[in-house]
Amino acid sequence: MTDSLLTATLFGHRYEFRDIKDLLAKANEEKSGDRLAGIAAQSAAERMAAKHVLAEVTLATLRANPAVPYEQDEVTRVIDDAVNEAAYGQIKGWAVGDLREWILADTTTNEMIRHAAGGMTAEMIAAVTKLMSNLDLMLAAKKIRNVTHCNNTMGLPGTLGSRLQPNHQTDSVEGIRAAIYDGLSFGSGDAVIGINPSDDSIGSVSRLLEMTHEVITRWEIPTQNCVLAHVSTQMEAMRRGAPLGLVFQSLSGSQKGCESFGIDVGMLDEAYALAQRYAVSTGPNYMYFETGQGAELSSDAHFGSDQLVMEARCYGLAKRYHPFQVNTVVGFIGPEYLYDSTQITRAGLEDHFMGKLTGISMGCDVCYTNHARSTQNENENLAVLLAAAGVNFIMGIPMGDDSMLSYQTTSFHDAPTLRQLLDLRPLPEFETWMEDLGLLRNGRLTAAAGDASFFLGR
Amino acid sequence: MTSEPRTTSDDQLRSIVADVLAELGSQRGSAPSAGMPPAPLPASSALSAAIAATPASTTVSSGPTPHIELGDPTLNRRAPGIPNPANPAGLTNLIASTGARIGVGRAGPRPLTRSLLLFQADHAVTQDAIFGDVPQALLERFGMFAVQTQVTTHDEFLLRPDLGRRLTDEAKATIGSRCTKNPNVQIVVGDGLSAAAVTNNLDKIYPVLVDGFRSAGLSLGDPFFIRYCRVGIINDLNTVIGADVVVLLIGERPGLGVADALSVYSGWQPGPGKTDADRDVVCMITENGGTNPMEAGAFVVEHIRKVIAAKASGVALRTQGGDS
Structure with a gap:
């Protein structure tokens, strides 16, 4: 050359x-x-x-x-x-x-x-x-519809899903269950009930999978569970019979970056094969990945490339596993990578479009840390932009305050608000379930909604 | 119908505005009963006409100022916000089972006013902590001098973590001239991402550390403060000090409403190339829902005694089975 x-x-x-x-x-x-x-x-x-x-x-x-x-x-x-x-x-x-x-x-x-x-x-x-x-x-992202299925259907036009993220500082099963009830009562959880564990051990991860599976079964909820431990922990939990709906892993855009996460393509291939054999969900999409601009630089694995290119490569890797969903955790990394709300907003829109163009079911953890130059108002702005652009799902956390991970994201209140604002609905199977329980009527929360104690009734 | 616009004298205007404001003030002063939405404000054509006609520069005499004396809303976080819960006792138990902000209720799909304002208050206090400074008087009280990393502004501190891990030549010279070399333990204080963590906790944890190390028969270096400080500074400063153990008290990245959490990082013979794996940390030291600073100080002293006995810290110490 x-x-x-x-x-x-x-x-x-x-x-x-x-x-x-x-x-x-x-x-x-x-x-x-x-x-x-x-x-x-x-x-x-x-x-x-x-x-x-x-x-x-x-x-x-x-x-x-x-x-x-x-x-x-x-x-x-x-x-x-x-x-x-x-x-x-x-x-x-x-x-x-x-x-x-x-x-x-x-x-x-x-x-x-x-x-x-x-x-x-x-x-x-x-x-x-x-x-x-x-x-x-x-506009470009809105055109592209990547529809997936696990226990329900993600990505159809006119829908906005929400991951219920009921994290607890010490993984208290009771505390996490309480936050799940709260979220479900707002219509969060159609994308996944997904917990970031504080304790990455197989015992703790299995315990949370058992509890979430029990709630999903008892209330016949058309959704799937996930505990976002390291993939190797989830693989072992599956082998031991823990009831798992989605297998999670964070991805990086280079081999060196993946190594810093303790993964390689061989391990992900094995996890995907195990999910197809052992997951309790219907599929055919069993995987859940998270990414975010800047991760490669933070592990000195960017090879002189900018963070947008490296992020796009994460999606290319994700596509191999036909994931049910992928989301960028856009503002989590901090101001040394995305300084303020202008940069976080831009990155959120970029990542969503790139994921959609890659062909994956793309969501966004619309978020910021306390030392970034942003506020919840700016965070809400980005959520509106993404919902208007057809994002597959966002997060749902009590008042947007994740006390375990010490960052702010979207509240349980936000998905219902965006649905109301932009005439969107939950994922269809989940909407029917909410209607049947009397928590939703014609796309609006009913008087019974927003009350965690509703779910003490069965 | 008249084609002429009706005119109102300034005096008449002032009188109308004063009356309407007084009426509004008396209505707003009476609190709505619990569970009931506030009564809508009266539609007052006089008020809107007055506002439209009043020049911006006109000062309007106000009605009586309402008397509002709020109890601290941050002390009453757990009250359920749902008017008619399916299971009131059950709801209270659910709320009590987690620190997450559940059971807060809603106005339409949006949070209640009190939840919204409390969230914003938590963010506000967090911002003040991050973008604040440690008072000079506090440092003087403990005989600490101050040096700075290669960071020059607060923005740069957030943007260039690498510069926060290196001292300026001037700082090294100051440390070199003012500090005893090769002590058993060197205590250093850094602002990190929360000046409030240092301001609120230093006077409680520092005396415990000093007394504890002295009782353990360990020699102490001269303490100092580092502005715009990141944890990795431990390696750089010890090239000047040569301590067996460096103990760094540093402000943590604030969580929402927990803005004054301090961490204590320590390591055996820090120096270039040492990483997080070579260090130990005690985190979430705060009187606001974390480890009490005096207890944390006692814990750190015990831990450092083990580090010195094992001549190892971090993963190496745990591999020896010496970790508590």
Whole structure:
């Protein structure tokens, strides 16, 4: 390969970019994490010059320049080996700017996008994201429907799911059950009843799986349970017969990053196979992944690439396992990666679109930490944007305050509010269940809703 | 019907506005009965006409100021917010079983006013803790001088954790000239992500540590304070001090409404290349729902005695089976 030349002149000033990786990084919207990594554009004008050049780069060039070389990285291999060559053959000559306009065109349908996306790698998906405005990202994401099924159906148009996240500082079974009752009474929990355990031991994880499964069975709830321990712990719990609906793991966009999480593709393959054998849910989608921009840099596993590219690679890895759901935990990582609500909002919209374009069922933990420059008002703003963009699910936590993980996310109140505001419904099987119990009528909470003690009645 | 707009003199306007405000003030002052929504405000065409016609610069004499004396709402967090629960006693038990904010009720799908304001108050106190400073007088009381990491502003502190792990040359020179070298134990205090953690807990935990280490026959270095401090500073500062053990008291990233939690990090012979795996931590030291600072101090002293006996900390200590 000859030395490439990537330059632009903007307002009479000439900008030069070292290689595709440099160009992608400098074309990224401003993120404190890219600055921390020392790869961000030095000025707003340089960022725009990079975007202008990136708009002319072909998709074939992006496939040929992955963040980490194919030979060195199994995440690159997973993504590249999964490329549908027929679809790729149709799009490889397109420039990134053309791809943006094609996705946004009214003549381009969900089916057309999903077909073309089979020919895309993570670097292409990240590249087109960099050329999109926030409203572009919303409109484009809204077009793409990735529908999955576990015990119920996720991702249909007009629905908004909610993960019930009943965390407790010391994993008290009673305390977690109380928060589950509270959440169910608001209509949270259709995506999953998913607990972040404080104690990662097999005994504790199995105990929480037993309890949540018992609640789901007793109340015949069309949903699935999950305890978000390390995947190896869940695998062992399954082998020992614990009743598990979804298998969870956090993902990273490089092999080195995955290693820092204590996983590799072989382990995930094994977990997926075990889920298909042992999960108590119907399937065919059994997996749940979480991601978030900046994780690779925090484990020095970004290989000089920007955090958007690395995030897109997480989705490419996730796709291998046909997950029921994936969510970015967008503002959890802290201000050194996403400084303020402007950056968190942008990242949430980017991640949602990239997940949808990758072909996965995408949700978002709309959240922030106390040292980020944000407030619950800004958090609510992003939730509205994502719900309008067709996000598959958000989180539900008592008043949005996760006292176990020390961060703020969306409240049990927020999914019902967004459903009311934007004429959305819970996942269909769950809506029927709520109607049958008398907690929901024509999409509105009834007088009986919002009362945890309702669930003491059976 | 007249085609002329009706005119009102300024005096008449003031009089109308004063009357309406007085009426509103008396209505708002009477609390609605429990469980009942407040009565809607009277639709007053006089008020809206007056507001529309009054120039912005006009000052309006107000009615009597209502007398409102609130008890601290942060002390009454657990009252159920549901008017007619299916199982009132059961609901109270559910709420008591977790620190999570359940049973708070709703207004339509939104939180009740008191839940919303309490949440915002918790966030407010958290923000004040993160973006505050440790008072100089407190440091002087314990004979501590202050140095700074390579961070220069608060924004930079949040954005560049790497700079918060390194001292400036000037700081190293100050420490070098003012501190005893090679003590058994060096105590250091850092603001970290909560100045309030230091401000509220230092006077309780620090004397326990000093007395405890002295009783254990350990030599103590000269204490000092580090501004814009991250945990990794332990490695850098010990290149100057050369202590057997460094004990760092540092403010934690605040949780919502728990803004003053302190952590104590410690390690055997810290230095370049040492990581979290080489350190031990006691966290959530606060009188607001965490470990009491004096108890935590006693625990830390006991722990450091084990570290010094084993000449190891962190994972290495646990591998030896020496961890408590």
